[in-house]
Amino acid sequence: MKQFMALLCGTLFGTGLMLSGLADPAKVISFLNLSLLLTGEWDPSLMFVMSAALAVYLPIYLLVVKPRVLAKQGPVCDKQYHLPTKRTIDAPLLIGSVLFGLGWGMVGICPGPGIVNLASFEPSIFLFVFAMVLGGYMGRQINLSIPIAVNNT
């Protein structure tokens, strides 16, 4: 059941990414590139993706999940919720977000679309995902060697 739900959620999530245009690097760039406002070619549609996703996630979290977490009830298929416990806004969070934003704005691909687009079987996306995994491994080594950066999940 747990594995089936993970498969289903991944499929819904990926289908949403493609339908919304978030999996299309050109569309992401034409959203992020605000200089297009000057020429009237700016594409604001990606704002609707995040708004719509939050319109589903936020109320269900607040009305269903949060009360269950507080009452120490688990999710349907597990004994407990696995939520991040870290609260502080620290240097790794800020540095990581700057680096991620830089990479994302350069080419227009973030991790979800990177994986979804592997299904296009084009060499360039395999190169990107390979580099992304390499970068993730580098970050993991840094996190392990600097105690302050260790995720206490």
Add this chain to the structure above:
Amino acid sequence: MFSSFVTASLGGLLVGLGAILLLLFNGRIAGISGILSGALWSSRESDAKGIAWQWYFLAGLLLSGLFMGGPLELLFGVTPIEMSHLEVSTPLLLISGVLVGLGCSLGSGCTSGHGICGIGRLSPRSIVATLVFISVGVLAAIVFH
């Protein structure tokens, strides 16, 4: 333009649905960078059956990718994405990939983990992270395109 708002909203609803169902049923955050690193090198929390749920989620993402040019194209006119039309050089593609992976790893999340699941839980860390990476993303897109 109107239809792109409709498909963007519909797509967003599906993304949100996939993410919240994962939390409701499995108690997990649908952060793709976290799921990927969990699948590749999680040591502490492997599943009881020895098969990690992370691989099933990633398989779902790939499965949805295979819909490209199929049902999605017929229903909504979503055409397969041609990565070869990316107007970026290979070195830039590689640098961008490393930065994305490194950044998500240090910053403990990406657009999905912070932008949807984190903001969706009103996490201050995620709100700050999202504002930072979108701002830097805007600057980078202006500089590089």
